[in-house]
Amino acid sequence: MNIAVSPNLATPNGTTRPQVRIVIVGHVDHGKSTLVGRLLHETGSLPDGKLEMLKAVSARRGMPFEWSFLLDALQTERDQGITIDTTQIRFRTKSRDVVLIDAPGHAEFLRNMITGASQADGAVLIIDALEGVRDQTRRHGYLLHLLGIKQVAVVVNKMDRVDFSEARFRDISDEISAHLIDLGVTPSAVIPISARDGDGVAERTDRIGWYKGLTVVEALDALTPARALDELPLRLPVQAIYKFDDRRIVAGRIESGNLRTGDEIVIMPAGKIAKIKSVESWPLTPLSGPQGAGRSTGITLDRELFIERGDVIAHVGAAPRDTRRLRARIFWLHDAPLAVGASVLLRVGTRESRATIVAIEKAVDPGDLQSVAAKAIARNHVGEIDISLAQPIAADPYTDNPRTGRLVIEVNGRIAGGGLVLSVDAGQRAVPVDIVPVESALRPDERSARYRHNGAVLWLTGLPGSGKSTLALALERRLFSRGGSPILLDGDTLRAGLNNDLGFSAQDRSENIRRLAEVAAHLAKNGHIAIVAAVSPALEDRAAARRIADAAFREIYVSTPAEICEQRDPKGHYAKARAGALHGFTGIGNNYQAPGAVELTIDTSQRSVADATDAIERMLAETGILFDEHVDLAANI
């Protein structure tokens, strides 16, 4: 079956008419397909002979003619009497071209409703006058709100079945308006109609003579096309890097903002900076003018940087946040409920990352808006969740950017849910309540008695080549010899495993230090001496580590002068950095922040290793970590 094709671009006089995309939603059997069929008829959009053909089909099947036959073209639909998927139909009103998206109302097919509604600029929410507002009506209202659709016209259908009662209409109108306004959506019109007979669709008939508002066609005429995204900051999610010839083209669609040659850009989440060398195109290239939101474009950069699919290009100073933690409001479409601890695949723009559901803060059936037990989000329910990501991503809260502030969740390779990013700043969120730490079987003092020391975090900080690792190894040997339990946590060693997902941006360095500190503090709590050797250039990061390990923290500043560190260059890093082959290397860029007051400062250019180790041992004894006497455990009991 074929629905009328109304050209929406080139009208004979050569002008372009605005196009709006409308989704029709509502409870099953409230009359969506009938309204669409009627609208097509009223706007003269049906192909010649179509009406007659459908009447003949109906007669052959011994069924009364229904407008919904126009849409329910599929055999399966006719058999079951329901619309099972989204159908798009075009017609014209006086002032615009309308793309109608007929969304199925059956609860089973909510995913299709979302598939359809996500593409809409506005919505028509349909309610049966006899049945009134149903759960599915409210659910659809909620989902429209979640999908960010603000323009909603409500129609109260089947007015013929309530004798065109104005009172009945008012009741329903008040109820649904209150519900929608609660959600932050003000209906643009509430219209009494009979889709079957035509009242209120294109004409205000005598039977609804008391109604003075818009008809459905007028309400559609009043909806405005989608908003401009040009005004927002630039967001260009990278789809791919193409190297078909000598150009290295970064390709993607500009989701918001605009760009042009010469712009200084930042590539998130890594935070690398470059300039746009050219905007490439085909058949004409390069392009000189600005490129705005919506364009699928390709750019080259003025320097070779590692860029990959999923990165987001923004202007310097207006970049999205990078994060490993998101809070989101989602709708869930999958058969199996989404539970805390679930491992899923998250997609934000073109970035995909493994993710874990850390917490479910709210789970709601949008049908009755009652919060339900928040351990899981059931199919067709919505909820607020806290997500932890295996990889850093660049994202915006949806209130800042509707395009980069939305995500989908995949389970077994299939989209299972989606929603809006509420915040990307959830890194320090509370530990979920259902995590119960297990205490060690041993008391700290039992270990202390054996090792003759208390637990501690010994934090060696200083420039690369300052001698941290050498000291750490000597100290480890010394403490072990005296019966203690020292454990070395070398920054580079942990980067090879635990922290191998981290780069060298400021954020990644902070996270690296945080994890080192957490592991070290855990060891200290259990009576070991964790010896951490890490450049840890930022004062703030070391302060954070001290907070984590608390009273067990001892900081040693290995203050060897920079020239000597560079002369030593045990790993060859200084040489590489001088040659420009190692970016962001601490030591050359002067980005090491020397500590102020610390437990001990050691300049290894002035002292031997044995001498320095003695000094550390003394400091540990003086500050209550090491003790010489065997403790009488019995005395403590």
Added chain:
Amino acid sequence: MHLLDNDNGRDGLRGAPRESADVRMPSMDHLDELEAQSIYIFREAFARLKKLALLWSLGKDSNVMIWLARKAFFGRVPFPALHVDTGKKFPEMYTFRDQYAGEWGLDLKVDYCPPIESIDPTLPPAARSAARKTEGLKLALAKYGFDGLIAGIRRDEEATRAKERVFSPRGTEGGWDVRDQPPEFWDQFNASPPPGAHLRIHPILHWTEADIWAYTKRENIPIIPLYLAKDGKRYRSLGDQDITNPVASTATTIDEILIELDGTKVPERAGRALDHETEDAFERLRVAGYL
């Protein structure tokens, strides 16, 4: 949120091209938007699937599709163009194919459909012919091991196509399960077909017949002359010679085609015998794997 008045008077203003004073942000027109979304789809398919091919039927839609692919990949089509040949296309179509496969630098693969005798003889003639094409497609899929087939179908052509996804999963037998299509929203596509299955990717699903013509004109994409009227008739849709009929028309240019489309209420596939044989012929064919 408030209701605007009916803005009939503003119609012309809204529709008029933006003034040149608006240099900061040249606005995109309708064709620009369609083009940008199609390019996005092409690039997603290329990024997320391993072995792609583009189905080239030589008609107006698939020619636009190849043009869009060249835009997406800066002049190159980085996957083969597959023509599943019935041997019954119009001579003009073969001429067109051989000329532009070369000019456009396509990696053209031509595969032939099995003989009609091997196809279920109880089917009505046009449906049998279509079933033969489905078989040809399945054979080509098996031969090359494609996990993604890019096809130039449009929602406005036919109601079952209207229900399609942009990334549409097909079973191991090539079948389409209309009852269990994955959710697809916000241009996030499901691109992980199970082993042995494949995806149909539809980069121009959101275009209309008029869009195709307006774009063909704007981009100056070559067309097969059969689309233009000769002796009061032209082809709106090109299939095999034996199952495609011309429609009455006086349109000898694309501009005239656009004017004609603006006034017509005759469906595009009216000249296709297949669509008229049984009420649900098309749906059954599509479930079985037909385009």
